[in-house]
Amino acid sequence: MLKFDRVKIQEENPEERKKSFIMEPMKGYSLDEATAEASRCIGCNICTQACPASLDIGAYINSTAVGDPGQTVRIVFENLPFPAIIGRVCTHNCEDICVMYDTGGPLAIRHLKRYAADQFNDYGKVLNIKKRGFINKKVAVVGAGPAGLSAAYYLALQGVRVTVFEALPVFGGFMRVGIPRYRLPFEVIEKEVGFIESMGVEIKLNTRIGVDIEFSKIMESYDAVFLGVGTHKPRMTGTPGSDAKNLMHATEFLRRISLGEKLPVGKNVVVIGGGFTANDAARSSLRLGATNISIMYRRREIDRPGYPSMNANEEMEESVDENVNYVWEVTPFEYVKEGDTIKQIKYWKNQMVQDTGGRAKPVPQKEKTFTMDVDFVVEATGQETDFSFLGDEYSRKLNLTPHGGIIVDQRGMTSIDGVFSGGDSTNMTHDLISAVRDGDTAVIGILDYLNVMDTVNEEYLPLLDRWKKFSPMVAKMAYADRVK
Ligand SMILES: Cc1cc2nc3c(=O)[nH]c(=O)nc-3n(C[C@H](O)[C@H](O)[C@H](O)COP(=O)(O)OP(=O)(O)OC[C@H]3O[C@@H](n4cnc5c(N)ncnc54)[C@H](O)[C@@H]3O)c2cc1C
Ligand code: SF4
Structure with a gap:
């Protein structure tokens, strides 16, 4: 019998994974899972039209469905030399627009790419490129x-x-x-x-x-x-008290961890910001031993960067599963220090006020002040x-x-x-x-x-704007409509 539901990816237990920088939260498809999932694709290629890099998605899902991951890798390499990387961390707007959305869920395009790429340690043998x-x-x-x-x-x-x-x-x-x-x-x-x-x-x-x-x-x-x-180049908030030694911008924080430092974050970490970088900083803090982690964002949940998209939802679900706490609609206005160390954050609650036409603005309600104890502050407030x-x-x-x-x-x-x-x-x-x-x-x-x-050897030229009809923005709008 035909099975239309998206094949769920196996996940590691959040309690285990949040102790480890090595354990990937998602395990990756097995051969049977990949074949079953790929077989759901009807090959319409609407998704390709929304992919910024114009990957021939319908074609490479088909090659996985028929058990030829090597062909999948070859098709991906037409435009993208990172199938295993993108197969793990792509924002996958293509899935937001997949026509199977209401028929068991969008094709797991990203997981399928990862599956195919993970079958090969040496792409040289699969691609067989005749170098000039x-x-x-x-x-x-x-x-x-x-x-x-x-x-x-x-x-x-x-x-x-x-x-x-x-x-x-x-x-x-x-x-x-x-x-x-x-x-x-x-x-x-x-x-x-x-x-x-x-x-x-x-x-x-x-x-x-x-x-x-x-x-x-x-x-x-x-x-x-x-x-x-x-x-x-980090953009800092400049909140009074920012010169403390237990405050860092998220990009420095994540870079130093990636380069091997074990930063002493203590137990209580507050991350300021609402995007993917804030999630990564929060979840990395957990893996450094913090137990109480809050992400403070000045707008509402629906206003967070990257939303609406499946990707934004998945990132947040993974963080919530690991017990990251979100504090929406707040403005930190002082880092309270003892000596050179921040001990507390003072903040206001915001009210979202709709401007004529534009995006709703967060307006701090200053009549009441809130405080939160903190051992380490990370500002994930953008960079340039x-x-x-x-x-x-x-x-x-x-x-x-x-x-x-x-x-x-x-x-x-x-x-x-x-x-x-x-x-x-x-x-x-x-x-x-x-x-x-x-x-x-x-x-x-x-x-x-x-x-x-x-x-030039045309076989090795990236194929720009293949069948372009939709933009990633259209995919986002399609998703926003679906989750309304
Ligand atoms: C924490 C975090 C999480 C993210 N998560 C995702 C995700 O899940 N999915 C996703 O799609 N995107 C994600 N992104 C965004 C993604 O990583 C970027 O969009 C992408 O890496 C940008 O690529 P790039 O080549 O423009 O620049 P970068 O990846 O930033 O690379 C630029 C390089 O240039 C080097 N450089 C700069 N100046 C000089 C110089 N003067 N001399 C020599 N070298 C120099 C830098 O050291 C750096 O290595 C994330 C970003 C961050 C910060
Ligand atoms: S939109 Fe969905 S069904 Fe159509 S080709 Fe892409 S993955 Fe397959």
Whole structure:
């Protein structure tokens, strides 16, 4: 008999997993589960039209359904060199729009991709890429995050000599030093970035452009440059008492944990902010031994970043299962210190006030003050791009949006001739799949700029905007309609 219900993924016990940075919350499908789930797909490919990177989802689900995960990996690699990573942490807007939503649940597109990718330790054997010799072109990539590494991979397949410069001692950007290890194991990142290196991409770690090498030197030495520098400059709240030693921005907090530090957070941790980074900081605090963790957000649950989407719901469910406590509609206004240590947070309750037309605004109700005891405070209040690496001359030349994002044309080129950009520093969506899409776009732009399009091997060019009809925003709206 036909079975239409989505095959539930097995999860680790929250009480066990919250003690471990190694244990992934979700176990991954078995062969039988993957086959059963993939067999539900009707192949309409509506989902592909909402995927930022235009993956041929219907086709790769079909290859999993017929027991050919190698073909799934080959199809994913047409546009994305990170199937096991994206198979774990993609925001998966494609599932929000899946036509099977009301017929047993949307296809588990993300879990199916993970299943296929996890079957292979060495993608080289599956992909069987016939690498070209180097052509006489050199490209520098600044930043070894998903945007830079995607661009590097597809350029290298065309014989371009690519050097990636990375400030940190590890590659992966926020895949490695933002997303915690329990959601995205280091070995998975090493497998996929290792494959990119094996295709001839050189990655120079511990090399901060603007400090170790001047940006002007890069401009002189390469035929084109791709900036995938992300957003690594913290935005702090500036709440009185912020100079305490037990307060940290979430990106520093998560980076230091990822690089091996065991930060002493105590028992009571408060995370300020409402997005995915706040969840990751809260759940990492649990794994460092904290027992009482609150996320304070100034707006309502329905206003939190990323909502409405299945992904936002899943992230919150996982946090709630691990006993993270959410405190909605509050404004912290003082960190009360003893010496250089915050002991309490003082906060107001907010009231959401609807402005004419715009988004409801949180207005603090100041007549009553609340307090919460705390051992450690994490501010997950956003971050921006640090442009200091460019130096004065190139900073002046680089056009930015009013929000500080890099402006690029359709080819991904900035206002500086020969300098391309993508990822968090450039797009508004700030997720992995969009960073990869930007890398793909820039590959075509760079090859065109280098004037080598007539010699490219089309088989290895990323396929941009396959059957584009919907945007990820349409997928979100579809989901919002469904959960009303
Ligand atoms: C905590 C957290 C959790 C997240 N969770 C998810 C998730 O579950 N799903 C999802 O899709 N997205 C998630 N994201 C967002 C996602 O990680 C980013 O959208 C993505 O990594 C952006 O890619 P990027 O290549 O633009 O930049 P990044 O990944 O930020 O990489 C930029 C790299 O450039 C380097 N760099 C910067 N300046 C220089 C310089 N001057 N010289 C040399 N190197 C430099 C940086 O060190 C960094 O390694 C999360 C982000 C965070 C912070
Ligand atoms: S929208 Fe759903 S049913 Fe249609 S191809 Fe995509 S996963 Fe399959």
